[in-house]
Amino acid sequence: MDIIRSLVQSLIVIIILAMFLEMLLPAGEVNKYVKMVVGLLIIIAVVQAVGNLTRFDFTGELQPYVQKKDDLSFSAIRENGEKINAGQQVTALEQYRQGLENQVMALARVNRKVSVVDVEVKVQSKKNQPEYGQLREIVLVVSRESGPEQPEPENQVVVEVEPVTVRVDRLKEGTLAGSEAGPPREAVAGLINTVADFYNLNPEQVRVVYPPGT
Amino acid sequence: MEILQIVAVGLTATVLIVVVKSQKPELAVLLGVAAGAILFLMVLGKISAVMNIVKDLAIRAGINMVYLGTILKIVGVAYIAEFGAQICRDAGEGAIATKIEFAAKIFILALAMPIVVAVLQVLLKLVP
Numbered sequence: 001m002d003i004i005r006s007l008v009q010s011l012i013v014i015i016i017l018a019m020f021l022e023m024l025l026p027a028g029e030v031n032k033y034v035k036m037v038v039g040l041l042i043i044i045a046v047v048q049a050v051g052n053l054t055r056f057d058f059t060g061e062l063q064p065y066v067q068k069k070d071d072l073s074f075s076a077i078r079e080n081g082e083k084i085n086a087g088q089q090v091t092a093l094e095q096y097r098q099g100l101e102n103q104v105m106a107l108a109r110v111n112r113k114v115s116v117v118d119v120e121v122k123v124q125s126k127k128n129q130p131e132y133g134q135l136r137e138i139v140l141v142v143s144r145e146s147g148p149e150q151p152e153p154e155n156q157v158v159v160e161v162e163p164v165t166v167r168v169d170r171l172k173e174g175t176l177a178g179s180e181a182g183p184p185r186e187a188v189a190g191l192i193n194t195v196a197d198f199y200n201l202n203p204e205q206v207r208v209v210y211p212p213g214t
Numbered sequence: 215m216e217i218l219q220i221v222a223v224g225l226t227a228t229v230l231i232v233v234v235k236s237q238k239p240e241l242a243v244l245l246g247v248a249a250g251a252i253l254f255l256m257v258l259g260k261i262s263a264v265m266n267i268v269k270d271l272a273i274r275a276g277i278n279m280v281y282l283g284t285i286l287k288i289v290g291v292a293y294i295a296e297f298g299a300q301i302c303r304d305a306g307e308g309a310i311a312t313k314i315e316f317a318a319k320i321f322i323l324a325l326a327m328p329i330v331v332a333v334l335q336v337l338l339k340l341v342p
Contacts, residue, residue, distance in 0.1 A: 010275060017271040024264070024289050028296040029315045030322060037288050037326040040333050045277045047336050052276065 010049035018042045093133060097121050104138055107198055113187035115143040117211060135199055138206045140191065142183065220256055223249065243305045250297055281332070284325055291321050 021038045025031055100121045108116035118141035124131045188208050196203045227249030235242040265286070272282040295318030302311035 013271055013275040014277075017268065017275055017277070020264075020268055020271065021285060021289075024268075026289070026292045026296045028292070028299070030292045030295055030318050033319050033322045033326075034288055034292045037322065037329060038285060040326065040329045041277065041281050041285055043333055044281060044329065044336060045275050047340070048276055 007049060014042060014045045093123065093125060097123050104195060107195060108140060108191060111187065111191045111194065114183045114191050115145060117141050117143050135201060138195055140208045141211055142188065142208050144210055220253060223252055243301065246301055246304055281329060284329060288322050288325050291318055
């Protein structure tokens with residue numbers, strides 16, 4: 001009952017408004033055109049009133065007409081469009097770069113002899129260059145420790161560990177030979193070649209660096 | 215009684231125009247424009263009251279103010295075009311008057327485009 005009463009109230013107000021607008025119209029040749037537009041407005045008002053009752057948003061698609069900018073000159077619109085376009089290009093390039101980094105990381109993890117902790121991908125970001133967006137360099141940050149060797153499934157036996165000897169005097173001298181050596185050179189070269197081949201790059205464009213402080 | 219003032223201004227302007235028209239028709243046109251402007255300025259204060267009522271009704275009806283603004287612009291364009299076209303007709307330039315009305319129609323349709331698109335979208339949304 002309340003719904004019907006509300007709808008009738010809305011319709012009464014709309015009818016009175018339509019009457020007011022009709023009275024405002026000038027008499028003359030353009031009268032029928034203005035009448036047509038006022039009629040369309042009344043249609044919108046009635047549909048909105050019905051839509052409000054049915055909790056259906058009929059104005060959801062009307063945002064472009066509702067948002068009113070102060071400066072609607074052609075140059076301002078074009079400037080805004082270029083700004084949006086530039087922003088989208090930067091965002092797209094950044095997402096592309098991050099996607100490549102994830103892909104390179106996944107590819108590098110296939111090689112279990114080298115432990116890659118981070119990947120940095122450099123792409124051409126200058127728009128005036130013809131190779132805009134192309135891969136320039138891939139930097140692999142590799143841990144000095146070798147990657148975890150996975151035992152073969154059929155060789156799952158407990159490997160005996162040789163007796164460990166701790167020599168405090170040698171440690172004081174700072175000869176951390178094992179950790180400074182890093183992963184085998186052949187493994188690193190294999191990783192570089194794999195990544196370079198996958199992305200059709202020169203091996204010089206794939207660099208391996210070690211994290212500082214290790 | 216402002217209506218008396220308005221009628222007085224109108225009658226005075228009419229008499230002046232009739233007198234001047236026989237001697238200098240070009241001045242009669244200018245007198246007509248001036249009389250129209252004076253009459254418009256005299257009722258300008260009242261228009262704002264009407265607009266306030268219309269705005270209040272539109273808010274109660276839940277009509278977006280953008281649409282109401284468009285309608286008022288269209289009404290304004292129609293009035294200005296009618297004013298100009300009538301002056302042209304009084305001066306014996308019916309062709310120019312027709313062209314002013316044609317321009318006003320184009321402007322009205324251009325202003326009405328957002329409303330037409332809105333109606334179209336609403337009607338399309340109604341179709342399941």
